Amino acid sequence: MSKQKDIHLYTASTMNGWKPVIFLEEAGVEYDLTPIDFSKKEQKAPDYVKLNPNGRIPTIVDRSNDDFVVFESGAILWYLAEKYGKFLPKDPKEQSRTLQWLMFQMGGVGPMMGQAMYFQRIAAKQGEEHPFAIKRYVDESRRLFEVLNTHLEGREYLVNDEFTIADIATYPWARAFYWANVSVEGLQHLQAWFGRIDAREATQRALEIPKPFWAFFGKGDVAAQERENAERFKSDVSKQS
Template identity: 65%
Template sequence: MSRPDIVLYTANTMNGWKPLIFLHEAEIDYELVNVDFSKKEQHAPDYVKMNPNGKIPTIWDRSEERAIFESGAILWHLAEKYGRFLSDDPVERSETLQWLFFQVGHIGPIMGQAMFFQRIAKPNGNEVPYAIDRYVTESRRLLEVLDTRLKGRDWLVGSEMSIADIATYPWARSYFWATVDIEGLPNLQAWFDRLDAMPKVQEALQLPEPRPSAFGKGDIAAAAKANAARFASDVKKD
């Protein structure tokens, strides 16, 4: 029995879900490896050989015998490899990459910092009110940019879902975990509804294990406590 080309090393994070959504929506067979942060597996020597930054996700493409790291680059690689979710039209293709880079350069880093300062630093004794306000406010502004872009359209680019939507959805949809208010953003909420209703997208979000707290569901208090404890060593103590 032949093995799938793609081996995906990932975890249940906003970046970690991106390739999972692509692979499930495209119905691509793959091998899943859960990277356990509690065991620091992302820093293991064999893993760092594939991903020098020691982060997730990473894929190993058996057909090319090489690794690809960084979630945006992984989506681009998969789109090129399988001919899915990236238009051949040069203008639409360019717009898709622009919105992909908007996510990896702005939405991910800013919302990630909003989450870090509230969900990790604060409960571990290093509360920085200015940083929390700065990143939550900027996160809201970025979601407003998305809302404006989505006015009169179903997807960020073109008439179908693209890798820009795939990259942006897990982050933007986790607004609860970043404590960002989305009231008054109807186009964004409608976009959420479209993706929330897609069975394969929701199937991907259950892997490598469910994390309902990111979306404001389940036992939030317990999940927040466990998350803060898991990343306590990342917090600088005065």
Template identity: 60%
Template sequence: MIDLYTAATPNGHKASIALEEMALEYQLHVLSFDKKEQKAPEFLAINPNGRIPAIVDRDNGDFAVFESGAILWYLAEKSGRFLSTDAKQRSVTMQWLMFQMGGIGPMQGQANVFYRYFPEKIPAAIERYQNETRRLYEVLNTRLTQAEYLAGDYSIADMATYPWVSAYEWAGVSVAGLEHLQRWLEVVGQRPAVQKGMQTPHSQQPKEDSIGTAQSMLVK
């Protein structure tokens, strides 16, 4: 049994999608940002960084894993699915996973904050992060001219990237003209496990006045 500590954010949905895709049994624990439950001592014992998602594998000595990319990697190893054992193919998957972790997540997260939540509008900051997010989308689009999924076969790289890119409108970023990225969004979004994972917990846009919720999205 996996204990999943999460909330309805793109990073949280990465983990729930992976658990659904891999058909791993899990217990859902939804944390309230308004109550600062992610900063409670019992959760900090699981994730010292005080961010979601995090998991505890009860079948592996109560082993805790935090950071969303590390969680996907761990679950893929545990299930033996969505991460190739071939060294080259495995590396391709990890490269695109790191691309999401180091690029799309942080840049789109900042776009979310400055576009939606920051107390004052700073046009230069909004433009900077929206433009960089769009540039990263264009990289994805180019890749998807060469392959159906980011690593060739459907993998944890797609699971990590989909929850962020599917929220492009919330960040004020356009996918116009990126036909291969649009195709990928449609194909991945039609997967039953992705649909269930995106609703676990139930997805809802954060409150306009809740900058704390926005900042929780900035974790890679």
């Protein structure tokens, strides 16, 4: 029997779900993985909700720290960064800058992109058409991309030239501009940042765990994966109707 790893990760193939996977793969940290199947509502199962009261992914259990549980993807990244001393600057000011950009993703890029995706790729596919909402979220996502683009001018990564948890958090969301139908035309600094992270083998490997969903990035059988995605969240639309 193989030895249990310190970190037990519960996640799924979503933008938030990939964040801790990217960290762990980039840091070379071994971990145990439990994929969460949304179609079976495993994120709402009583045993899982004991770990994550919000019934969402991802969640980690740190077995080396009295089975300490951390939920919310940004909090997980911060916890792992402090635990392993990776992807978090040592200088207090640089740490604060990293936290600021992490919160920019958590409070802005993620929610706006998520809603743009939901109304176009899920609700609309179930007959719920909301053009005003779509325009609102797509336009705001583009504005946030422009903020990123301006900030990235002359920088390799979000916090100077150091790959940090701010990049790890922001990349899977911003890189999925295709899925949200948000244009990146004219945003050359943002696109160059995409290119740098696209070239990171560990990050690209992480995007196939627990399973690849390349349609988010405009690759593969987009139509089939769009149908799959809409179906697994079908009940969420019916609750709103």
